[in-house]
Structure formats: C-alpha cells, structure tokens
Amino acid sequence: MSAQPTNEVTYRIRRFDPNREPAPHWEEYRVPYAPGMTVLDGLWKIKETLSPTLAWRSSCRMGVCGSCGMLINGRPRLACNTQISELASTSVVVAPLPNFAIVRDLVPELSPMFATHQDLKPYVIRADEAEREAPTGEFFQSAHELEQYLQFTYCIKCGCCMAACPTFATDARYSGPMPLAQAHRYNTDSRDGGFAERREVLAGEAGPWRCHYAGECSRVCPKGVDPAKAIQLMKRELVLDYLRLHKSKCPAKVAAKAADAKRRDNIPDAPPRTV
Amino acid sequence: MMRDQKLWTWHLAAGVVILFLLGLHMTVMHLDSVVHFAGLNPAGGHPIDWSNVVARAKGAGMTVSYVLLLGAALFHGLYGLRNILFELNPARWLRGAVSVVLLLGGLALFAYGTWAAVASFNLAKLASGR
C-alpha cells in the first residue's frame, strides 16, 4: 500500500440510504488536509467535491448547538469540535451516533431522547402560576443556590452521552444521562417546586436506578456537564426522599419591589415600533 | 409492585449488611491461616471440619447471622440479576414472569436455608449436650 501524502486524510463514512439499500455500508473518501481542519470541515469538503448526497446535521460549527454529534474514531463527539489532528490518525472513521435509529447516513433519530426529556418535565414548575405567566418581580436565588445546578444547564442536548451509555445501549426504557441530568437540574433549581411530580417518573424504571456509574457519559460530554455526577446526586435525593429525609425546600420567593421604588429619570423611551 | 426507588435503597442496605457478614464468613473460611480468629474455628484444623461446623452452629448469634446473611445476599443478588435481565429489554409479560420467578425462587431458597440453619442449631445443641 503506497504511503498516503501527509496533506491528505481518508474518511471512512457509514453511508445509508433507506430508499436504496437494506443496511448501511462503508465508503471511503480522500480529503485534502490542512492544519486546523475539523471533522466537520472534511464532511463539507466531501459533500462539495466528492459525494453531494452525504447527509448529516450541523449548524453552528462552534460547539453550542448540539446538532453534529457523531461516532468519530470509535467515540461519540461533536464533528465541529473535533480537530482531525487530535485523532492522531490519517484515517477518520465517521458513523452515526449509536443507540439511535439511523434516518440516513450520519443522521440519528433523536426523537425518543426528546420525548423522554419531555416526560421528565424540564421546566420550572411552581404553584403560583399567575406569577409565572405575568411576573411581578425576580425570584430570589443566591449565588450558592445557582451553583448547585448551573453546571447541568450547559447541556446542548447533542446526544453524545446517550450514545456512550452502556445501559442505554440495551435498555430502551432507561431514560439515559441527558434527561436524567436535566431532571436533576430542575429538581435542584431553587425556583422549582416540581420534585414530587418528577419523582413519579424517577421512582420507577425510567429513573436513575439502572445507572451503574460507568462514567462514559461524563467522559464524552463536549460541554463538561458531567451527567454522571448529576445522576448520582439525584440518587441521593431520591433515597433521602424514600427515607422521608428529603428537605423539600420552598420554591424561591418573589423579590417584591419596594413600594417607593421608581425608575431612574434619564432612561430614554423605547423607539417607535417598526412592525 | 415495589418501585425501583425503594428496591434500590434496600439493595444498597443489603450490600452493607453483606459487607460485614460475608467479610466475616470469608475470613473464617478462607483467611483462617492468615488471620487468626480463635473464637470462630475453635476446634482448630480446617474450617469445614465437622467439629468446627458444630462449634459454630450451636451459637444462637451465629445462627441469626447466617439467616440475616442469607436473606440479605439473596435479595441483593437476585435484585442485581433482575436488573441485568431487565436491561436486556424483555417484553412486558416476560418482565412480570422474571420478577415472579426470582421472587418465588428467592423465598424458597431463603426458607430452605433458614430451615437448615435452625435444624443444625438444634443438632449442634444435641451433639454438644447443651
């Protein structure tokens, strides 16, 4: 086999067109390489010059939208966030995220993950609905209270953690790291009073009980969310809840405006509407 | 049907119980040459010699510990097995069937082992003449 020039990499991509074939197959493409190229850059090169039918999801190309999660050289990563040079190989093997059905080529069917996410009510639940709909002031939340859940808010729902989880690999009823970490994010948010509602789902099979701390979710998370930590912290809350030792904190109170508060004088009026 | 939140908490508690009791059992049975617990292999020789079995069985504390260990270990092990089997995504009817089989099997083995512990307690009392 002739030596590959160092200004070229070989992409080995798992292709699948459901209209034309019963199962996926591998295809190889030689792509010119320049330092600083990401895996996503290479995919665009292939689509532009070699195979216009290649399909994948991407958007922001800077690691904040969570669209381009793929299995790259055996590990779930964001294609836009992965430098080809960090793979330490002239061969880039790209496959769709495992544990999700394949729609086409590198496009995974993520709706089950979002459906599970929705079942765990990922929004602030409070008894005072009027305040939620028409707020009269801020909710009190100290910096310490914010710190308890801030890390888990950085989740971009890319699905890499779900692809890496060994339990989710076999168990379709397990919620997976992302929905569970997000459930914990809301349970720990001091503005939220929905622990009892989420517990209905979390106490059963969809809960964190099938997590055995393999830790792969935290290892592959591109945003440092550490879902494994969230899940273990959530287990502690649920065990305390079973032992009736769970401190159900009153959801954060509204900071009422002082009666004599008035606007600063020099705030200009809003410009006239244009639509 | 008990939910996983409860079952898992008990699984952990059983694990702690097993840690102590099985640790003791393993020390008596398999670390007796390295660690000397004279009180638990009083007849000397091998831990599984009949004389040692009788010496241990006639203690009420030992009998209670064995039954406790039996129950905790059966629950811990069978719940773990149920977890592993359920993670393989069986159909709903199969999940119910597996739960029932494991529960009944566990109860049966617990009954059998408890009988054996109590019966050997009585036997040992007789053998060593009160």
Add this chain to the structure above:
Amino acid sequence: MLETKGHPNRLGLWGWLGGGRWGVERYLYTLHRVTGLGLLAYFLLHIVVTSSRALGQGPWQSAMASVSGPLFKLGEYLVFLAFAFHAVNGIRLGLIELGFAVGPPIEPVYPYRTSLDTQRPLAIAALLVAAVLVVMGTLNFWVLE
C-alpha cells in the same frame, strides 16, 4: 416507549462490553457485573450444598467430599477473588451512588474536570485494598494450606 422509523442502531450487548474507547470506570463496571453474576451462581449452589449440615455429620462430610477436588478448589479461589473485587468496588459504588466522592457541581472550565477525576483516588484506593485481599487469599489458598 416511542418506537421510531429508521434503521436499528443500538449497540446491544456490545455496549456493555465495548463500543468505543473506554475509561477505567467502565472496565470496573463490567467487572463488577461479571463478578456479581459469578458470586450469585456460586451462592445459589452453596446454599444447597451447605444445608447438608442440618442432616448430620455423614451427609455433611459426603457433601464436602464431593466438592473437594482440585477443580472445585480453583473455583472457590476464583469466588474469593470475585468477592474481594466485588465487595471493595461495591463500597466505592455505594459511596459514589449516594453522591459522595463525586464532588460538588462546578462551573465547567475546559479542560473539564469531571466526577470521574474526583473519584479516581477512591477507585485506586479500592483496587489497592482489593489487591491486598487477593494476596491474603492467595496465601491462604495455595501457600499456607
């Protein structure tokens, strides 16, 4: 559960064993599972075999004789090794899964320090303790008999 269109793509059992580059903790998870199953299989037979002591000296000694061959001795040694790992790793998992040793929530700053890094000293300590138990057991089984 919402079952969707698309070509099936779950890793299945391969997800338990592999499916990518692993960290140590995933190996520990797999080993914990394997040792647990081994211990359970041994335990269920153990209950039946040792219950023979309730029937008297004769039945007990013949039961012990039937499990005294070299293959059984090796099997018991493996059970002891499995116990050493499963118990010590179990302590580690018990602490982690109750939220200790994972560290508090932090502001993620790249390169990210996750709970895996925080619990790593605990994992190493657990493996060292398990190693000590293995040495003691090996001495007892094969050297000091």
